[in-house]
Amino acid sequence: MSELKLKDLYDGFRDPKAxxxxxxxxxxxxxxxxxxxxxxxxxxxxxHTIMKYGLNQLMPKNIEFIHGPGCPVCVMPKxxxxxxxxxxxxxxxxxxxxxxxxxxxxSNGSLQDARSKGADVRFVYxxxxxIKIALENPTKKIIFFAIGFETTTPMTAAxxxxxxxxxxxxxxxxxxxxxxxxxxxxLLESDDCKIDAFIGPSHVSVxxxxxxxxxxxxxxxxPVVVAxxxxxxxxxxxxxxxxxxxxxxCELEIEYSRAVSYDGNLAAQRLNDxxxxxxxxxxxxxxxxIPDSALRLxxxxxxxxxxxxxxxILPNKKIDDHKLCICGDIMRGVAKPxxxxxxxxxxxxxxxxxxxxxxxxxxxxxxxKYGNLL
Amino acid sequence: xxxxxPSKITSIDEKNNIATVDTMGVERQASLDLxxxxxxxxxxxxxxxxxxxxxxxxxxxxxxxxVYREIIEKMEEDDRRQAILEDDACANRA
Numbered sequence: 001m002s003e004l005k006l007k008d009l010y011d012g013f014r015d016p017k018a019x020x021x022x023x024x025x026x027x028x029x030x031x032x033x034x035x036x037x038x039x040x041x042x043x044x045x046x047x048h049t050i051m052k053y054g055l056n057q058l059m060p061k062n063i064e065f066i067h068g069p070g071c072p073v074c075v076m077p078k079x080x081x082x083x084x085x086x087x088x089x090x091x092x093x094x095x096x097x098x099x100x101x102x103x104x105x106x107s108n109g110s111l112q113d114a115r116s117k118g119a120d121v122r123f124v125y126x127x128x129x130x131i132k133i134a135l136e137n138p139t140k141k142i143i144f145f146a147i148g149f150e151t152t153t154p155m156t157a158a159x160x161x162x163x164x165x166x167x168x169x170x171x172x173x174x175x176x177x178x179x180x181x182x183x184x185x186x187l188l189e190s191d192d193c194k195i196d197a198f199i200g201p202s203h204v205s206v207x208x209x210x211x212x213x214x215x216x217x218x219x220x221x222x223p224v225v226v227a228x229x230x231x232x233x234x235x236x237x238x239x240x241x242x243x244x245x246x247x248x249x250c251e252l253e254i255e256y257s258r259a260v261s262y263d264g265n266l267a268a269q270r271l272n273d274x275x276x277x278x279x280x281x282x283x284x285x286x287x288x289x290i291p292d293s294a295l296r297l298x299x300x301x302x303x304x305x306x307x308x309x310x311x312x313i314l315p316n317k318k319i320d321d322h323k324l325c326i327c328g329d330i331m332r333g334v335a336k337p338x339x340x341x342x343x344x345x346x347x348x349x350x351x352x353x354x355x356x357x358x359x360x361x362x363x364x365x366x367x368x369k370y371g372n373l374l
Numbered sequence: 375x376x377x378x379x380p381s382k383i384t385s386i387d388e389k390n391n392i393a394t395v396d397t398m399g400v401e402r403q404a405s406l407d408l409x410x411x412x413x414x415x416x417x418x419x420x421x422x423x424x425x426x427x428x429x430x431x432x433x434x435x436x437x438x439x440x441v442y443r444e445i446i447e448k449m450e451e452d453d454r455r456q457a458i459l460e461d462d463a464c465a466n467r468a
Binding site: 002004006007008009010012013015017018020021022024025045048098125126127128129151152154155158161202203206207229232257258259265266267268271 | 380381382398407408409410418420423424425428430431434436442445446448
């Protein structure tokens with residue numbers, strides 16, 4: 001076998017010829033389908049790939065994508081963003097978070113707006129950059145506002161490990177880590193569920209392993225194929241799902257086997273288990289309250305928990321989405337972004353009203369940007 | 375948010391558990407805190423927000439690429455055959 005080059009890992013999985021060849025195979029396989037199938041790509045990264053490469057337009061008429069809720073910035077409720085906003089405006093606080101959070105609007109504005117009011121907000125590439133900020137600002141409290149699905153949780157745990165081991169005393173945490181299976185379950189159990197199969201997230205699965213999707217195959221009779229993020233990965237996964245329907249199989253498959261195993265990254269899972277436990281609930285923007293769908297710091301680390309330390313100034317009142325926004329319906333697969341009255345008019349990436357327009361991984365934002373609305 | 379990028383390890387700082395990686399010509403640092411398997415210079419890893427998440431299975435990646443190459447070749451062969459058949463059936467040929 002020839003030697004792998006880094007270029008292969010990029011170009012090889014974006015090859016237009018391979019996309020075209022797979023389209024042909026999907027078309028042939030789709031002729032045998034007994035009925036139309038709706039495939040939910042759970043992860044916003046896949047939504048982005050599908051829209052960027054126009055894969056939705058390469059599908060035959062009886063295979064349709066439903067865009068799922070896997071965009072952590074999109075599903076962050078306004079009351080949590082308000083927490084970040086309020087914390088950042090404290091005199092002795094530097095709020096640190098990942099760049100995706102810059103423009104996400106809470107009820108008072110975004111972190112960018114807080115900055116323009118004098119707040120010290122730093123957007124970092126890596127959670128570990130927080131350590132340098134803490135060492136350079138010993139008189140300040142550095143609050144790491146942690147976001148993301150299972151993909152980013154171990155990176156926050158790694159920062160916690162550095163903080164506790166090296167006794168760094170001026171770093172605190174505000175945890176907003178959420179998990180994938182719980183919203184999938186909620187979607188499957190909703191009355192108007194249209195989902196026939198899932199494309200499983202890529203990098204969530206690198207950490208968790210594909211084992212977290214077993215229940216969907218066994219208990220809900222929905223095939224799952226864990227796919228990589230490149231267009232060829234997605235096409236290959238659609239072909240695999242279509243074959244499952246035609247062969248009357250319902251299985252969990254890993255298309256992204258170059259990076260995903262059944263058990264996942266056990267070191268990362270151990271680190272998560274050391275610091276985190278389940279939060280009783282998390283109110284997802286667009287989907288509502290989902291019990292046990294988020295993580296919080298374990299009680300023994302409550303001395304690092306900004307939510308507990310600053311509880312007197314952090315409101316917990318529910319803040320609903322804009323009345324006209326139909327993101328909830330879009331994430332349940334019963335509507336498309338262009339069905340929304342305010343799509344592209346009152347709601348745009350530069351001034352989002354609803355959750356799916358907030359980040360480039362949100363379905364509305366991807367539709368707006370790539371505009372392939374055939 | 376969730377896009378991890380394939381990169382190649384070019385050197386390892388064992389004291390700080392940090393790898394220097396090449397991401398399509400861009401040199402960056404990535405923590406190895408989440409890696410408990412053996413990694414060495416020349417290995418491919420997925421990088422996400424400053425951390426290596428895992429090692430990419432080279433044999434598996436090559437096997438996938440080989441499958442795609444075969445699919446493409448088969449399609450091109452089918453297209454050629456189709457073109458010949460269409461040519462044979464050409465009504466305008468003298």
